[in-house]
């Protein structure tokens with residue numbers, strides 16, 4: 057078997073041991089004579105997996121009892137609508153900080169169901185190369201919440217220090233950097249993340265939400281769109297994506313085995329150091345547009361001198377089993393997504409190819 061060096065932006069690579077465990081358990085899950093996919097979501101076998109995934113997430117990240125851990129469907133995109141539907145009562149509005157294409161989408165979608173304001177934007181001619189500074193935020197102290205995108209998958213920027221938003225609840229889309237390291241969950245009223253980058257396959261969205269916020273949320277919206285519904289039913293209100301949650305359990309369990317999020321952070325920082333080091337060593341060839349303090353540890357974007365060279369670079373990389381390196385269709389260029397499951401070895405193979413390619417010119 058020859059596995060690819062997978063730099064996909066999402067769905068992305070998964071840790072091999074988590075996949076191998078799924079392979080071992082696929083046909084006969086724990087002696088039950090069937091796969092976990094074939095079990096009832098109300099049965100004991102699945103329930104154990106479901107609760108273990110929740111427990112592992114709580115343990116790895118230190119999620120306090122003040123917050124629910126929910127597993128929902130509909131991707132981060134459904135959260136763009138669910139957050140304002142639940143959290144903005146009539147007559148109030150929500151603040152959005154725009155740092156890229158996904159925060160623009162979150163803002164636009166919220167605008168369909170609630171009053172919204174832009175509290176800051178770092179767009180210059182539709183491009184974003186940095187995270188705003190604290191003194192650039194024009195926050196409404198009466199806002200129902202402030203929304204930010206912790207890592208901007210398209211533009212390769214990331215919040216390294218979360219802003220001070222006073223007493224206003226902070227909401228974050230962490231789809232592309234959730235679990236890249238440990239952080240203080242208590243600073244957030246609500247966090248959502250599609251699983252398909254750092255923690256599992258697509259189809260599961262993790263939501264961490266403060267219990268008091270759920271209690272105070274709007275009740276005049278469809279049952280399935282209320283956080284309260286999912287919280288009251290331990291994310292088993294309707295049939296959950298059982299296989300996705302099972303695989304996430306495998307990823308989380310493996311994460312714990314290798315030393316938890318401290319070890320994951322150490323690895324991620326090392327990979328980012330190696331990648332940005334390679335770009336900075338040859339500024340005449342690689343153009344890294346993102347301001348240094350805003351550089352993402354997850355998505356490293358850069359340009360080569362011409363689009364022809366970029367095409368050649370991608371074609372040669374593919375020949376060497378390195379896949380997923382094309383920038384997003386809206387931005388072009390090269391994007392290296394180095395999520396949790398991407399090993400340092402893959403990054404080193406890529407960097408030595410980058411070096412060789414640049415030398416050839």
Ligand code: PMP
Pocket residue numbers: 066130131132133134158205207208209229230231232250
């Ligand atoms: N937010 C961010 C930061 C993302 O990277 C993505 C997906 N690439 C989304 C939201 C949308 O996620 P989904 O496709 O799961 O709805």
